[in-house]
Amino acid sequence: MRLLLSIFLLLSLHIQAQPVKVAVAGISHGHSGWILGRANKGDIELAGIYEPDTALIRQTVRRYKLPEKLFYTNLNTMLDAVKPEAVLAFGSVYSHLEVVEACAPRGIHVMVEKPMATTLAQALRMDSLATKHNIRLLTNYETSWYPSVAKTFQLVQDSAFAGTIRKVVIHDGHQGPKEIGCSPEFLAWLTDPVLNGGGALIDFGCYGANIMTTLMKGQKPLAVTAVTRQYKPSVYPKVDDDATIIVDYADAQCIIQASWNWPFNRKDMEVYGDKGYIFAPDAKTLTTRNSTKNEAQTRKVTAADIKVFEDPFVYLAAVVRGKETIPPYGVYSQENNLMVVRILEAARESARSGKTVEIK
Template identity: 65%
Template sequence: MKRYKITTVFLTCLLIVLGLQSHARQAEKGPLRVAVVGTSHGHVPWILNRKNKSDVTLAGVYEPDKELAAKRIKDFKLSGELFYTDLNKMLDQVKPEAVVAFGSVYDHAMVVEVCAPRGIHVMVEKPLATTLAQAKKMEALAKKYKIHLLTNFETSWYPSNAKAYQLVNDSNYVGAIRKVVIHDGHQGPKEIGVGKEFFDFLTDPVLNGGGALMDFGCYGANLMTHLMHGQQPVSVTAVTRQYKPAIYPKVDDDATIIVNYPTAQCVIQASWNWPFSRKDMEIYGETGYVFALDNNNMRLRAKNDKKEHSLVVTSKEIPVYEDPFAYLADVVSGKITVPENGLYSLENNVTVVRILEAAKESAKTGKTVLLNTK
């Protein structure tokens, strides 16, 4: 018995020492070396303007458009030595540990094709890919070369969404999910004044894979896949509209997507025609509902509640990364593990592209698309 206690104490001490050594090695390693591939995305200021952070350092920027590169250098007061017009040269010279892709969605596949064999981790802006074929190829490369391939959604940072997930799946606050309604979008890329380089690929059916359906439909598919713990839908029905063909002649500017599961349904309303920007979600269960109105504000009502009540939640109340690059750094360092079918996860985001591709087919044919998920 004494020998057992001594052994247990010894093992505990050993694990503590190993843990301290691991932290020490990570501290010695320093901040994560990150390179940016493409700067046409309107979200690129998130990384180029990220200052006073010890977890990530900007190692290089690939931008083949010299005029756009000059604009980024000027706007963000960056050294021209950071910028490259040859992607392979940049990767070989600066040797980043991870790459963040801020070009077109179509280019995401190319980024993974170049980075994966080098063992470089990748985080792309939503959605993962323009087609399911692209997504599956990217998934295969990530698994073959054992890299992290993450997809960044703004709604991944919302404490309200994390709290909604907790209430629905941990405490069973509303009972089994029956219907989820998700609204995402804004007045339109032109209407909100996005840059020309961003507008050009957002409104290109190849480079973006579609219009509002791709740009904002992906949020709902991502959140619902997470809420359903990765369960695959059985069918998808979608209707797209073109309310502003003079502005968006090549792509849809409004989409309604109905995603059916054996015991639940999700209605995704994605649009470039909302009167204001919105990212909100309504979850209805057997015995109550949870509304995430924005990143912090919620409305709730459970079975025994006499009336609805409001809740304000922040990252102090529920752990959530409000900075995607901090999340990337902690994943690559091994500090955290990406949850299976979590919002950033590869399996979730392959499913997202599967839903979006089925939605595009449904809108085109006018028929419900049955999904064979075997």
């Protein structure tokens, strides 16, 4: 019995030490370079890449100097050939469901780029498949890696500092995907109302919904009110390029300003409680003040100050290996990102109808 236990422990340790075998499903997303160009750190093994666009495959082989044998033009063929432990979805938001439908029955974990899905029906299907087949389904946001965001969560958890949240204002966006030089392959679906689900409302509104859901510990909003604009219809004729979303809770409110019209890139937030405030103007800066302080204090925050994974693939590997458990309503979690899609769908309907939409 002791011998069997020893063998089991040695086998477990061996598995823990092995790099996580991952595959990529789709590479048309501009963020796919995060994994394609990632230096080999010994924690991730890139085993296969699915992409139906052969011209994009040739371009990617040249750009990242990757072996052609890594690439497949059929998703199921790739999954059966390389048998990855996890798949990273870097295609359109609409394609996320297809990836989960292929991976979940095979027991393959999935990380999709934000947001989780284009519609609530898609998100519910993905959530159901992940739960049924006991896989981890993560949604990746750049702000999930920010030390300033992690520190804000910690300060809010300590109610003595900011008190009860009353208002949160979140700004996300940039000058516009065409203006900043996104590739034609990326623009083709990012500016499509079906493949992306919308424009700036979806692309950047999801960040605020994701962070607010964590701040509110998964509390369901009462209602959502949204207004969208097309300031550049000649550039983005099919989708909105600016959105203001008001998410109302029983005792708090979140104002999300998502835009492809900012004069520069921004991802920042302001959290106001009944005892103080927390401003996070960038990834590593916080300005705080509470009722016991006469002056606001600004400081730098780094990953060394607070536990945060600044590399999403390191986090994914830790989750797959069982070293990390995704907390309920954590920024990567299924629960959180299902709520994000609920909020976005309500916002889209509110903008269409001109009415406040209740979250049922």
